[in-house]
Amino acid sequence: xxxxxxxxxxxxxxxxxxxxxxxxxxxxxxxxxxxxxxxxxxxxxxxxxxxxxxxxxxxxxxxxxxxxxxxxxxxxxxxxxxxxxxxxxxxxxxxxxxxxxxxxxxxxxxxxxx
Amino acid sequence: xxxxxxxxxxxxxxxxxxxxxxxxxxxxxxxxxxxxxxxxxxxxxxxxxxxxxxxxxxxxxxxxxxxxxxxxxxxxxxxxxxxxxxxxxxxxxxxxxxxxxxxxxxxxxxxxx
Numbered sequence: 001x002x003x004x005x006x007x008x009x010x011x012x013x014x015x016x017x018x019x020x021x022x023x024x025x026x027x028x029x030x031x032x033x034x035x036x037x038x039x040x041x042x043x044x045x046x047x048x049x050x051x052x053x054x055x056x057x058x059x060x061x062x063x064x065x066x067x068x069x070x071x072x073x074x075x076x077x078x079x080x081x082x083x084x085x086x087x088x089x090x091x092x093x094x095x096x097x098x099x100x101x102x103x104x105x106x107x108x109x110x111x112x113x114x
Numbered sequence: 115x116x117x118x119x120x121x122x123x124x125x126x127x128x129x130x131x132x133x134x135x136x137x138x139x140x141x142x143x144x145x146x147x148x149x150x151x152x153x154x155x156x157x158x159x160x161x162x163x164x165x166x167x168x169x170x171x172x173x174x175x176x177x178x179x180x181x182x183x184x185x186x187x188x189x190x191x192x193x194x195x196x197x198x199x200x201x202x203x204x205x206x207x208x209x210x211x212x213x214x215x216x217x218x219x220x221x222x223x224x225x226x227x
Contacts, residue, residue, distance in 0.1 A: 043158065108157040
């Protein structure tokens with residue numbers, strides 16, 4: 001019954017080694033979000049898609065990229081991870097803007113950069 | 115000024131008491147308001163949504179919205195130890211491009227048996 005699935009759940013990567021996190025959804029939602037959450041902090045919006053339209057937050061580092069090849073899948077690419085990128089990465093989906101905007105989260109990927 | 119602000123806590127209440135969590139937001143055009151519960155190491159779980167001024171009740175939870183004051187609150191009645199978690203307030207401006215869901219830093223709630 002899982003509706004938003006993130007893989008992997010845990011990822012350890014070396015400093016500077018590219019890493020890709022994935023998110024899939026069975027809800028057929030138009031909007032997909034990527035958040036970064038560091039320990040004891042609020043989830044921080046990195047970017048979101050409305051269908052194929054990409055919306056980047058102004059303070060998201062260029063090191064972070066995203067792809068959405070179809071409605072169901074979305075990827076977060078970190079081109080050269082630094083130690084400060086160690087965090088939980090959360091994917092969420094919601095219906096189109098005419099809807100209430102409730103967002104549903106996947107289980108998250110806990111990324112550790114060593 | 116942060117877009118969404120909450121007291122970080124921790125807020126400690128005895129079992130059976132009412133827990134009151136508060137949130138303010140800065141953008142007056144915000145349309146949708148949510149409360150999420152997050153257990154340590156887990157992802158946020160939606161527990162309440164509210165869109166118009168007034169109160170909305172769901173079981174032991176009541177959300178309150180006052181758009182004029184840009185204020186949202188969550189009351190938890192008959193608090194249980196299992197309610198111990200971080201509660202995140204989130205605000206969505208709506209509009210085109212799916213809107214933008216922004217979170218407060220969360221309030222840590224501890225319910226003591």
